[in-house]
Amino acid sequence: MPRRAWLALLAAVLVVLPFALKGYTIYILSIAGANVLAAVGLNLLMGYAGQVSIGHAAFLAIGGYTSALLMTKLGLEFWLALPLAGVLTSLTGLILFIPALRLSAIYLAIATLGFGAAVQQLIPLPYWSAVFGGHQGIKVPRPQIAGFVFDTDWELYYLTLVVVLALLIVSWNVARSYIGRAFIALRDKPAAAEALGINPTKYKAYAFVLSAFLTGIAGALHAHLVGHISPGEFGLGKSIEIFAMVILGGIGSLPGSIFGALLLTFLPHWLAQAKLLYTFLYGAALVLVIIFMPYGVWGFFVRLYYRFPAVQKLFPKGA
């Protein structure tokens, strides 16, 4: 089957999926959708542009709070608040871009760590607790478009699905364009990239803006799905979680990030039945993936594909 047919099939499955699932699973699937966006956003920055960030939870927080406050304080409609939250977050992405001009990988990681910590500490300060709600956080209104309120799990699922798919197409367009190639070129051979006319400052700025935009939208979606937002959610643990999604799925591969985000969102819920052993099993699962799939889950499948000709017939190249 050609690629389009597979994508159409996948889309059909995603559309009918809620009819086959329980309400709670549908909700988790929506949360996973938001995580997919965050992972793809971080992967474009880290896997493509080679800029390490372990402070991405800050962008989730900024996106979430912005969208919520635009709706509650300024009375904006959801369809306006959501993209504006993305745009505002992308502008804060430029804050990280400035140290990135001078720092290389591991030092940039520390700078982003500081950024993440600073944002998490700034939000609950008493000076603006009337707006941000301090440590307790604030209630986030349900998305609402032209009077229609999305408040059941499956309504929220379809809304999330549309937003996530649209932004995945955007990410795909950028990754496969001259901009995506410029990211990789600057990552692997900066001197050669510059000699061919790629302006490193410009493309690093693009990478940070795009990454922060996607992560900001992810944060906004997450906040609207949960219905509440507080600074406690956005610690280092959250940043590492997105980081792990990217690495587990396969760094530098967009389908990999989708896989990684789905896996790390559902894994805790599957393992929750094991109660006391939960944390142990979660950690063990991560270690096993890293050992046996060093190129991530997606990279593992790609290698299988090249090893077994039968699979190549089923999914022709380019799919």
Place this chain on the structure above:
Amino acid sequence: MLTVRDLSMRFGGLQALDRVSFTVSEGEIVGLIGPNGAGKTTVFNLISRLYEPTGGQIVFCGEDLLRLRSYQIVERGIVRTFQLLGLFPYMTVLENLMVGEHRDFWAHPLAVALGMPSARRQEHDRRAQALWLLRFLKREALADAFVFALPYGTQKLIELMRALLARPRLLLLDEPVAGMNAAEKAAMREFIKRINRDWGITILLVEHDMNFVMGLCDRIIVLSYGRVIAEGRAEEIQQNPEVIAAYLGEGMSVARPVKCATARLSRCARSR
């Protein structure tokens, strides 16, 4: 076309280039030769603005190159290749070539992100152009191959193709035939002649294979310890006693290639 005047470069205590001056005229093929460490690649790195010179001037078509940043050089029509390969290893050959066309991509990032027809058409046209060049050199089978899996000589050729797609007026080639066999070298020589003659591209190249350089270049500049020690046509260079002492060694003739090791030996002999 290119004028280098009193160019100096010092790395800490090492004077890599000492008041180097030379010119390259439009339409020429100029060879830059000299023993290892003479400063040949440093000259390239200065022209492509990777390094900031400690003194001197580089003027290209009347414009002071030292005012420009590295990524602006290609827009003026100077493109280079790298001694140790500047290809992007995790891209396919076609993607590498399309990075060579970077200066011809002008679609707005938003148009790209939204997949607008203008951006798609541009991508499509550039791809067609890169594929045309691959077919022209009978390498179309390599389009989707990953670069790191290709033999060294092929990679050198792909890098040259990528440089050509950047539409150079002056092409700087750093060891274009290193790691190639005799047949590949001959093919490369013909190809470079053709680029020069048919496409009107001026060429400045660094190469250690003396047969290749002598048979190809209109003019040769010899560097040794950061200084220009000779300049002229191939026959003049071969007879120049200073060049023989510093680099070529005794008994150099076009028919017999001189290995780098020989050159280094003769340099040692001289310093003793």
